[in-house]
């Protein structure tokens with residue numbers, strides 16, 4: 348009678364899913380490198396235009412001791428900026444949902460905030476705030492908050508009207524309704540917003556690093572490599588930046604998975620942890 | 634208007650329009666405590682609208698609703714109402730859904746959980762307590778939705794086509810199940826359905842409504858003996874009631 352499977356079965360299915368994910372990632376990587384190699388084989392570009400995957404790989408590994416701390420630095424910038432942007436974006440959405448006047452007033456400003464060319468104002472931010480990590484964090488947060496706010500607000504505004512009616516019938520209190528119905532009913536759009544934000548966070552961090560020309564950062568390192576015509580290193584560093592973006596995306600997808608167990612499990616996890624029976628339930632005949 | 638002691642719900646001249654569109658024409662009805670009343674009528678005649686008014690979700694243009702000697706017009710939280718959709722929240726387990734009303738009003742206590750668990754076990758949900766609604770069949774979902782409505786401990790239950798989406802076999806099981814609960818818990822029930830057999834099988838009284846704008850065209854007392862079983866469905870008296878209700882429904886819609 349149940350559509351979900353027993354717990355053992357779904358554990359097996361989970362591993363199969365992880366396996367499929369790994370397989371597809373590896374396949375994508377192979378296809379990417381093969382296409383790259385093919386372009387070189389067909390067009391014979393000069394190595395300072397397109398280096399080989401092989402050269403690029405070794406440019407990164409030979410300089411790994413320099414790259415690693417810089418990559419960690421960039422990751423840290425995205426971490427702080429992303430966290431700030433996500434929290435800000437979420438609370439903005441809540442305020443806009445709950446306070447109609449605030450929604451009407453703030454919407455134009457929120458749209459306008461994204462029309463500002465960040466590359467142009469980044470140096471000004473650095474001038475005002477100083478040559479430190481904060482301008483970069485602000486830029487990342489600035490980019491990340493937007494999709495989070497827009498998606499989450501859409502989620503709130505599209506909650507099932509009948510479900511909200513039901514909460515009234517059940518005599519719900521305002522904040523309890525928010526916590527137990529409105530918020531969980533919005534996790535999916537919230538995570539869509541976070542995924543988009545995650546994909547953009549690295550771009551924001553690199554813009555910040557570009558503006559802070561005195562700092563030692565992944566971008567400044569790449570800039571130096573470019574100036575000394577180390578195209579292979581430039582490519583390699585680009586891939587490192589991409590990898591940070593991908594890492595963020597995977598982290599958010601994983602978090603989404605953990606936050607929404609009902610989408611991929613027939614029963615609650617707490618149940619199994621309490622060591623109850625895990626036999627596949629069936630409808631009792633009455 | 635004199636309200637006799639056994640009247641639990643009095644609907645007095647309720648009428649509802651939506652933008653010049655009469656959804657429910659003036660309707661009055663009185664229900665006695667512990668009775669089971671069905672409401673039948675063509676689609677769009679205002680059955681759900683009437684429920685929304687009784688539950689306080691909608692403001693009637695005219696008329697009032699009294700529960701016992703209290704006027705409950707326009708106020709929510711006085712009746713158990715199971716809406717036309719089951720509206721289980723997918724992120725809470727069966728137990729979590731049953732205790733939703735408690736969670737929405739105050740802290741859920743161990744007592745709430747224990748009661749929910751007992752009732753769920755007693756009424757056939759024992760093996761699904763920790764399942765998410767996504768893993769339940771349609772019949773099980775309806776059971777959970779009804780248990781959630783019962784958990785509010787209201788004496789009056791409004792059930793809007795709870796079995797409408799179920800296959801006939803499951804539906805028959807569910808009808809027996811509902812009658813058992815009704816007998817155990819001594820609730821007053823108003824039940825909306827499109828299925829005339831279902832209405833007669835379950836009810837003490839069947840109210841027939843006219844097409845839009847709906848109003849009461851007949852009020853039939855079904856005095857078939859209880860407990861009702863599968864045999865009831867082929868009882869000549871049952872068939873007579875069915876003929877009568879079908880005739881009224883058909884007449885009012887032509």
Ligand SMILES: Nc1ncnc2c1ncn2[C@@H]1O[C@H](COP(=O)(O)OP(=O)(O)OP(=O)(O)O)[C@@H](O)[C@H]1O
Nearest residue numbers: 651655656657675676677678679680681682683845
């Ligand atoms: N919120 C609303 N706004 C405007 N019109 C509405 C609204 N709710 C219901 N109506 C209209 O009121 C009429 C009665 O609707 P209602 O849902 O009460 O019918 P019903 O008897 O429950 O029908 P069904 O058996 O199909 O569920 C319909 O014509 C419907 O279109």
Ligand SMILES: [Mg+2]
Nearest residue numbers: 680681682717
């Ligand atoms: Mg209806």
